[in-house]
Amino acid sequence: MASSRAVWKNNKRGHDDNDGGHQQCKWKPQALLRQQTHREKWIKQQYHRGRGGGRRRWFKITIPHGKKYDKKWLLSALQDECSRSFTPVKYHTQGHTVHFFIDDAAIANALSKASRKITGPKGYKLTVRMKPCSAPSFIHTELTPEELERLKQCMSKRFDGSEQALDLKSIGTDPDLMCQNIEMLLNRKSCMQAVIKIIEEHIPTLTSINLSSNQLCHLDGVEELLSKVPSLKALNLSRNGLKTEQELDKLQGFKLVELWLDGNPLCAHFKDQATYISAVRQRFPQLLRLDGCDLPQLEGFDVEGSTTLPFHCGEIKKLVMRFLQDYYGVYDSDNRQPLLDAYHERSSFSFRAHFPGQNPSTCGLGDYHRDSFNLHKLKEPTAQFHLLKRTRLSVVALLNELPKTLHDTASFNIHVNSYSNTSLSFTVSGVFREVDSRSADCFKAFSRLFVAVPARSGGLCIVNDELCVKNATEEKIRGAFRAMAPPHSSGPVCTVSAFQQEMLSAFSLQSGMNLEWSKKCLEDNKWDFNRAAHIFTNLKAMGKIPHIAFRK
Structure with missing residues (x-):
């Protein structure tokens, strides 16, 4: 058996386009391996240099004996073998050799790897040589x-x-x-x-x-x-x-x-x-x-158009009311991601949960405590930088983590703090309830300060947002969601006639509400069963019936 150090001989028939068939290749295995390793390392160096910043790198591609091939066939064969699409620059022949230039290091590297992988019409292997060069003079x-x-x-x-x-x-x-x-x-x-x-x-x-x-x-x-x-x-x-x-x-x-x-x-x-x-x-x-x-239409927020705010107070009111309707329409939905379009790229947001003298986990505000920002109580000097959200991506990311809500827009109290033709500051406060809350006490009060600038189509774009949440008072809870507010009396259901009692039981069974809320719904609709059922169905579809109504 021949030794592993034996001389390798090329026993191929004919010749290829690299040596023209004039001599046989004689390489020791170790020398061949060293040469291949060196070449791969050199190609990678040129590739990464070409990918680097600064001046663009050029490469000269040479194909020995390429003139004997049709240009269209040659370029098509190279493209089929090359992993990246390319367009040769200044394709020309010099003697029997074809030359062209490439201005992309990755493409030049891919072409060099195609060497000896393409077989010509007469069975000869095609050699492709790649060499870095300065920008050809004709480029400029x-x-x-x-x-x-x-x-x-x-x-x-x-x-x-x-x-x-x-x-x-x-x-x-x-x-x-x-x-x-x-x-x-x-x-x-x-x-x-x-x-x-x-x-x-x-x-x-x-x-x-x-x-x-x-x-x-x-x-x-x-x-x-x-x-x-x-x-x-x-x-x-x-x-x-x-x-x-x-x-x-x-x-x-x-x-x-x-x-x-x-x-x-x-x-x-x-x-x-x-x-x-x-x-x-x-x-x-x-x-x-x-x-x-x-593309799907953006929900509610204009981003194209005017660059100033109207000076007339009536117009300011319409602008703010339209904005709040659009904003909370998205905020109370299952997907708050479209709120990205309401915030400026460099907007900021801070959040505060108000629970004086109470443990946040026992007063129904535990979900908000982690992100609450109060500079006076922050013990970590760096915490303020984490709690104060900057850029609209981080703002909306935090809003997505807050509990799902339903705001009672009828409870909104809106105050315009200041405005000019380039900015507007206003505060909105009111009541909301947590849609996914398992607690009977799911109503919360909030206050929110918005600072906005004109959006490009006449709307508002938020640059600063400050939100404060606290537990709602009994008075605010009784006044919230009046269409289906809880009964004022917490006592037992009053005596009703036998006919009304039968209707009440049937309504409670069909609606799923407890007797107290069922009675309230029937009384509000003058004991008209069909009308009460219709009102109930609509309010339930809008999510305006609190969970407490279904607790029996």
Whole structure:
């Protein structure tokens, strides 16, 4: 048996494109392993350098004996083997060798790994060499007048005048440009500048533009492009190379109603579709469609429009009342997440539970004690920074943890503290009950101070929110939810006629309420069984019947 140190010989038939068949490979196993390890380490170094910040790294791809292959077949074979989509820059031949450039380290690395994995039509293996290089000189060169004219003609064919839409999808592979050897890569500043110039001069009324599949890794050029077309409403950026959602910040000033981002690496960073939609909508609040799908309407909060508040007191009242109706409509629902749209990005929130001289766990306020903020009683110096919530994400995260509620809007007492054309401060107090509470004493009193600024469509945007909760007094409890308030008397049910007693038993059995609450409901409706049943059904559907009514 041959020794493991024996010389390896290449017994393959024919030859490949690396050595031309002129000599056989003779390598000792250890030397071959060392060479492969060294090459892998070198490739990784170049890859990570290319991914780093600062100046963009370029790579020259060389294919020995590549001239004998058809260009279309060669690029297609490389694309099939390469794990990432690419567009070759400045494809050309020199002697029998093919050269082109790549400006993405990950793509260059993937191409190098395709070496000797592709078999040509005659059975020869294809060699792919990759070498880092400085930016080619032609990258910073502006297009010639002839090339600009060709580009203008190409864009004219892609323009739909009836829709004011321009389709620049995969513009770099357009046959009209490739046959003239015009390298049109929109991630190159010179190419994007040429496109911007043509749009600005000839079609500034664009309403839609498709920039998909153009290897865009940043949006600096797109930001400049959009500044030239103020009427633009739809933008397609799908299947590009956008890696972080922060790139979208560059486009925040533009009033887009349709946006496509699918196929970009940034889309994989979100844990679910809801988080993805929320992140995009924060930057484009007027967006109606994302990736071709209609977005659900925002519940209750305007974010687009005027930037000042009305001075007339009547208008201020309408503004506050509409805001509170919308706010508590969401707050009392099963999902408080839409409250994100009511708060400013840098809003703050503090919470206080008031239980003077009482143990919070025994006075029904135990659920609130943990998050209660009282600077005078805080023993930990750093606790105030944890209890004072900043940014709307942390504010709504805390609101989601508070008990589910139902507020009695009829009990609201509203006071406007101060207002100007840029800010508004008002206080609202009243009574609510905890929907999920197992305690008979589920009613609470609250006071809330809102400081708000104008939202962009005439609504309010909260910048500071201070909430105080305490146990409601007996008087407030009796006055709350008057449509189904508890009876004033705590004594036994008064004597009724035999007929009414029979009706009372039947109503209690069908409604599930105890006799005391059933009697109250029948009396309020003048012992009209059908009317009382109808009122009960409606109030129960609205959640306005407290749990105590069902305790027997």
